[in-house]
Amino acid sequence: MEKIMNTDVLVAGAGGTGLAAAYAAAQQGSSVIIIEKQDKIGGNTKISSGFFAIDSQEQRDAGLKLTTKEAIAQLAEYNHFLSNGALLAKIVNTSADTLAWIEKMGMEIKLNPTSKTTQFAHRNDNYRGGSYHMYQNKEKSYQKIEETLKNIGVKFVFNTSMKDLLLENNQITGIKAEKDSQELIIKAKSVVVATGGYGGDFNKVSKTMHTNKLRKLGVPNNGEGIDAMVKAGGVDIDSHALIHASQLAKSTVTQNSSTKHLAGFSSNPLTQLLLTPQLWVNKKGVRFANEDVVYDTVEWANAAWSQGGIYFFIVDQNTLDTFTKNKNLEEVSQAGPGATTDSGDFTQLANDAVAGKTAFTGQTLDELAENAGLNKEAFKDSVTKYNLAIENKNDQEFSKSAKSLLYSIKKGPFYAFIAQATYLGTVGGVRVDEDLAVLDKELKPIPGLYTGGANAGGYYEGHSYPAFEGLASGFTWTSGRIAGTNAAIYANKIGKTNE
Ligand SMILES: Cc1cc2nc3c(=O)[nH]c(=O)nc-3n(C[C@H](O)[C@H](O)[C@H](O)COP(=O)(O)OP(=O)(O)OC[C@H]3O[C@@H](n4cnc5c(N)ncnc54)[C@H](O)[C@@H]3O)c2cc1C
Structure with missing residues (x-):
């Protein structure tokens, strides 16, 4: 009635x-x-x-x-x-x-x-x-x-x-x-x-x-x-969506902000890689941004959205070893809900991510490109230019700060992790x-x-x-x-x- x-x-x-x-x-x-x-x-x-x-x-x-x-x-x-x-x-x-x-x-x-x-x-x-x-x-x-x-x-x-x-x-x-x-x-x-x-x-x-x-x-x-x-x-x-930071694919949401609805991203230590300015490439394998935008939630999400809301961050075995030994020198961003500071075996975590289909790996760059569906030539070109920027401490293409040009992509196995832009409702x-x-x-x-x-x-x-x-x-x-x-x-x- x-x-x-x-x-x-x-x-x-x-x-x-x-x-x-x-x-x-x-x-x-x-x-x-x-x-x-x-x-x-x-x-x-x-x-x-x-x-x-x-x-x-x-x-x-x-x-x-x-x-x-x-x-x-x-x-x-x-x-x-x-x-x-x-x-x-x-x-x-x-x-x-x-x-x-x-x-x-x-x-x-x-x-x-x-x-x-x-x-x-x-x-x-x-x-x-x-x-x-x-x-x-x-x-x-x-x-x-x-x-x-x-x-x-x-x-x-x-x-x-x-x-x-x-x-x-x-x-x-x-x-x-x-x-x-x-x-x-x-x-x-x-x-x-x-x-x-x-x-x-x-x-x-x-x-x-x-x-x-x-x-x-x-x-x-x-x-x-x-x-x-x-x-x-x-x-x-x-x-439009209020896009805000990015997440690891399929992240486990951990922070309970209201009884039914959850905010917060992930308690996986891999968030330290997500939240540091590693090399980012799009679905084709092409680098697209100054990764220092990871220090600002809006600019970070915008850069991800510019590539369809999804991108890969790329690391090599040396980088994983550095993070496992707690020797990382890059500042870990606290943008978005921030990274967990827990230590961990990053190689094991990376392999778990591969098993969970939220990351890809390859012994060579060609093999990684093949597994992640990237264009091999475009990807290898991005990596070569990125390694050169690190050697010269000068990022000709995207002007990344010298202090963030730390981790080259040289020693296999190599990994590509999926990151996706996140949104907090619409505005x-x-x-x-x-x-x-x-x-x-x-x-x-x-x-x-x-x-x-x-x-x-x-x-x-x-x-x-x-x-x-x-x-x-x-x-x-x-x-x-x-x-x-x-x-x-x-x-x-x-x-x-x-x-
Ligand atoms: C996780 C998260 C974190 C955020 N953090 C920040 C931040 O730190 N700083 C910032 O500036 N912004 C932040 N935002 C964005 C900001 O919170 C929102 O833009 C803002 O609160 C929107 O306010 P609102 O009153 O329009 O909507 P809401 O606060 O969502 O209120 C709308 C209300 O309407 C009710 N409702 C919906 N449909 C109906 C209906 N048909 N009939 C009756 N009731 C209905 C809903 O249940 C809700 O209670 C965040 C958003 C999220 C999701």
Whole structure:
């Protein structure tokens, strides 16, 4: 039997975007219902580590002088001015205030010193590393947030999935949802769709990213929200996977970040080879990047994506022996979830990987190429040029730093390990204005429809996520807050018109 509920503002999804939207709308005096597919709040935001903010109290206390002007300029330039500048400026300009606001809501936060960034490429870079405000005591913080919202009157409806938007005379009038296999209609004056993209739908991601070789992490957001907004007239301008580092093929996931959904890559010591700048070649056997990008999760994943999301890292017996003897001199990246520092018999581990079909071996380069399906001539040419770069400490082709030109490929047996780019859900989505109102194809707001976080387009443009730490998670709360405020202002206006 169909059930009907009524509210001023309906929020779909209780991740960072939805929680911020619900709180902001309630603070404006609106009645608010928030529905959530799972039986608890948090979504991917709860798995994420930190919040991007500029000119926060925490930064000032730490003596960091970061201006929003500089951050906006850097981000606009990173995105080649393809991002929505009005939205970008508003998000950056309100980020510090939103940080203080979510702290009041119950979130405990601590600024990460740039010297401690796990992304070595961001060390001593105040904007890329010094903007990362890390969430603390997440279980307790999220409990407090839920209490704060309940205390202000927000009504939570769990285990309930939004299926569609209700539209009358081009005006949003609520949503259609499903709870316990029954239809639930929630009538609302405005709606914030905060369902967090479609990272849970591997087929959709493969289609947007033009490859089925990526590996996924995160909660099962399947894109019902974006689909409904597009059906209502919104335009998906830039949704894409948030690619982040790479994994060993078939890695055993070890870190339990939420009861059902796992984050974290592998506890195999071979991660030390994955996370050091060894020689990388693509499926053909051709070298394609300065492997020092392994020190930055975004640049690393982007380089992997450029080759279809999959590549091989190549080592010889000498390198395996060096790692077995714990004599490696290259810095092991801590990008992504980082490598395990456990020691091990790397030859044994490599042979186990070959047996598990996640690596290939050969006594000669020809034999390795044959076994891994590489083009023999192209592969041998890549190895020759790479060995020359190591001898001369000068990488003519890709400008790899001299300190990373350590391990030549000379003594068999040789090994090629499969690495695959990983993604943390999707980001981007429907075109919005700086108030997070969803725009139709004529660039007009669809009355009553707002979104944010991993459903909103225009903040990151193209298939590349800017390498600034906490950017997605920061956008989530800040855009949700703006969306919720404007949804409440709109609901209030509609309410008055109807009176
Ligand atoms: C493992 C991992 C680590 C990450 N680390 C970082 C990081 O350190 N820094 C950073 O900036 N970003 C990080 N991200 C990305 C960032 O967390 C997300 O981009 C951001 O949290 C998205 O927020 P959101 O509110 O849009 O979505 P979510 O937080 O995912 O919230 C969406 C909510 O909607 C619910 N939902 C989905 N569909 C429906 C439906 N049909 N009806 C009702 N409810 C629905 C979901 O269950 C979920 O609770 C990480 C992501 C992952 C997966």
